[in-house]
Amino acid sequence: MISAQAWADAQRVWDFQQMGHDVRPCSVAIGLGSHDLGVADTTADLYHRGMMPLIVFTGATSRTTRERMPRGEAEHYRERAVELGVPAEAILVEPRARNTGENIRFSRALLEERHAPVSSALLISKPYEERRSYATACKLWPEVEWVSASTPMTMSEYVDSIGDARLVIDMLAGAQQRLMIYPQQGFMTEQNVPGDVTAAYERLRDAGFISRLVSETAERN
Template sequence: MITSEIMAAAQKLWDYHHMNHTLTPADCILALGSHDLRVAERAAELYLKQLAPLVIFSGGLGNVTKGVWTEQEADRFAQIALQKGVPAEAILIENQSTNTGENILFTQKLLHEKGLNPHRFLLVQKPYMERRSYATFKKHWPEKELLVTSPQTTLADYPNDEIPLEKVINIMVGDLQRIRIYPAKGFQIPQDIPEDVWDAYEQLVAWGFNKHLAS
C-alpha cells in the first residue's frame, strides 16, 4: 500500500529529478529512448512548435524493453513522431545504445558521420530521469549547451499499466542513488542533493523501495 507518507517522500524525489528548464529554440532535439512512448510525443511536440529543426531518437533495447519489445526504442519513437507530423527528413535515428552514456556517445558518432555539429540541444527524457540525463550529457559533452524537458505530467498522473506507481518510486530511488555515486565512476558530473531530498531517499529505502539500487 502506498501511504501518504510514501507519496510525500516520493514527491520530493520527483521534484528534485526535474531540472525545471525554460525551453528556448535550439539546434536539435535529442530524445532518449525507453519504454515511455510519451517521450517521443513530447519530442514531436517540441519540433512542431518549431523549437528545433532536427530530432534525434537514440535507443536500442534497454533494461525495461529488452525481451519485451522486438523493435528498437529509437525506431518505435521515430514512428510516433512521423504519425504526429514530423517529416522523415527532420529525423535521425541511433538505435544501438543500451544506456544513457551510450545514448550520448553513439549520438556524437552519428552526428560526426553526418557532418553535423549542433551546439544547442533540447534533451527529452522521462520526468524522473531529467537530472541524471543532464548530468550524464554534461560529463560526455561539456562544451554543448543543454536544456532538458520531459512529458508534462504530475507524479500522480504519470504511472500506467506498464509502469505502476511502485515501480516509478523504485526507479526514482535508484536514480537518486546513481546521481550520488556515479560522478566518482566518471559517468556523470556531480549534482548537489539537498538534505531533505536525501532524507526522503533514505526513508523510501527503509520502506522497501530498493529494487532499482545499484549494487
C-alpha cells in the same frame, strides 16, 4: 499498499529531478529511449513548435522494453513521431545505446558522422530523469549547451499514465541513487543534493523500492 510517507518521499525526489529549464530553440533534440512513448510525443510537439530542425532518437532495448518495443526503443520512437507528423527525414535513429552514457556518446558520434553542427541540444527524457540525464550529458559532451525537457505533468498524472506506481517509485529511487553515486565514478557532473532529498531517497530504499538500484561499484550509467 504504498504508504503516505513513501508517496511524500517520491514526490520530493520527483521535484528535485525536475530541472525547470525554459525550453528554447536548439540545434538538435535528443530523445532518450525508455519504456515511455511520451518522450516521443513530447519530442514531436517540440518539433512542431519549431524548437529544433533535427531529432535523434537513441536506445536499444532493456528488460522493461524488449517485449513492448521489439524493434528497439529508438525505432519505436521514430515510428511514433512520424505518426504525429514529424517528417522522417528530420529524424536520426541511434539503435545501440543501452544506458544514458551510451545515449549521449553514440548520439554525439552519429551527429558528428552526419556533420550536423551542434551548439545546443534539447535533452528529452522521462520527467523523473531530467536531472540525471542532464548531469550525464554535461559530463560527456560539455561543449554543448544542454536544455532539459520532458512531458509537463505531475507525478500523480505520470503514475496514472504508466499504470504502475511501484515501478515509477522504483525508477525514481534508481535515478536518484545514480545521481548521488555516479559523479564519483566519473559518469556525471556533481549535483548539489539537498539533505531532505537524500533522506527521502534513503527512506524509499529502506522501504524496499530497490528493483532499479545498482551496486555502488557499478561501471555503467
